[in-house]
Amino acid sequence: MSQYPSVPASPTDGTAVNWILDHTMTHSEDYQTTLPLQTIYELNCMTTGQTTADFKAALMEHISQLPAQPSHLPAICYTKFIDRCFPPDHEYVEFDNALRALDYIRDLEMRRKKELEKAMRYKGENDKKIITLRARASKLDMQYAKVLTGIRRYTLMHELSAPEFNKYNCIALLNTLYPINEAAINHHLTAELLAQQRRALWKYIIAVEKNGASVLKTAYEANGGWAAVSATTSSYCRSAVDVIEKAEQCARPTSFGSFVSDSSVEDLADSRPSTGRRNTTDSCESSVFESDGPIRNSKLDKLVKGLRKLSTKKSFYNADWMSSNEDFKARS
Secondary structure, three states: OOOOOOOOOOOOOOOHHHHHHHHHHHOHHHHOOOOOHHHHHHHHHHOOOOOHHHHHHHHHHHHHOOOOOOOOOOHHHHHHHHHHHOOOOHHHOOHHHHHHHHHHHHHHHHHHHHHHHHHHHHHOOOOHHHHHHHHHHHHHHHHHHHHHHHHHHHHHHHHHOOOOOOHHHHHHHHHHHOOOOOOOOEOOEOHHHHHHHHHHHHHHHHHHHHHOHHHHHHHHHHHHHHHHHHHHHHHHHHHHHHHHHHHHHHHOOOOEOOEOOHHHHHHHHHOOOOOOOOOHHHHHHHHHHOOOOOOOOOHHHHHHHHHHHHOOOOOOOOOOOOOOOOOOOOOO
């Protein structure tokens, strides 16, 4: 007789869903099941009037719709969308897209860290370029904390300023922006500070419920107002993209066959007769603003096209190839 307990037959009553759900949400990084903030907000709105079974069904449906493999847009595409959502003039801010923009900012930050780690493994921690990038990364951590705090606060205040105050929607948005018992994001946004910020925003909800949105006037004007948040966000995005590009260069081999960089392949691909293909900027804007699908003109596509062109030629070609002083601590 086996010393291990027998494995039960596959259940048909739906109990296996609980095992799968708990496992995938606990190991979300392994299974790429990080839900978009907009989806989390919709689920948080459901919890006020839906049964547990309905909530689980909706959650499992959202998880099933996630792509089988993660796809990443070029960093510059993220910044275009973020700049469009958060212009300096508060009147033109697209708060309806704020949750999606926050997803992009998070993805940009994660990519910045991954590319720097990759460059460190390739060059070593004592390389001069790596030392410079790490020094910049420390400043970017502070900027990221300010950006995240500012956008979260103004997004909730925008909901609180709606003509018809809806407390349940405000609470759902608060739980989306500041999950209960949120773990530390970096050493500038510790778990304790995040909890403090959440409590401060909860006080906003109570104050608006009692006295109306006029109580938010002071909060709107604090620390330079929205213009300061927008400036910090723009500065962070530019610096993050620059660090990503420099880290990619550090981790890129100095030569690959007869090529010095990806740009040589791109030059060869671009030298082919025009086929009506859109340029990089148009492709970027279309991918970000019109659809959530992956970009078709990837570097791999360009590499294949470049190598295919080389196979028909006798010769090879070579080619050379920023912080706001906003106090992001919660106002109690």
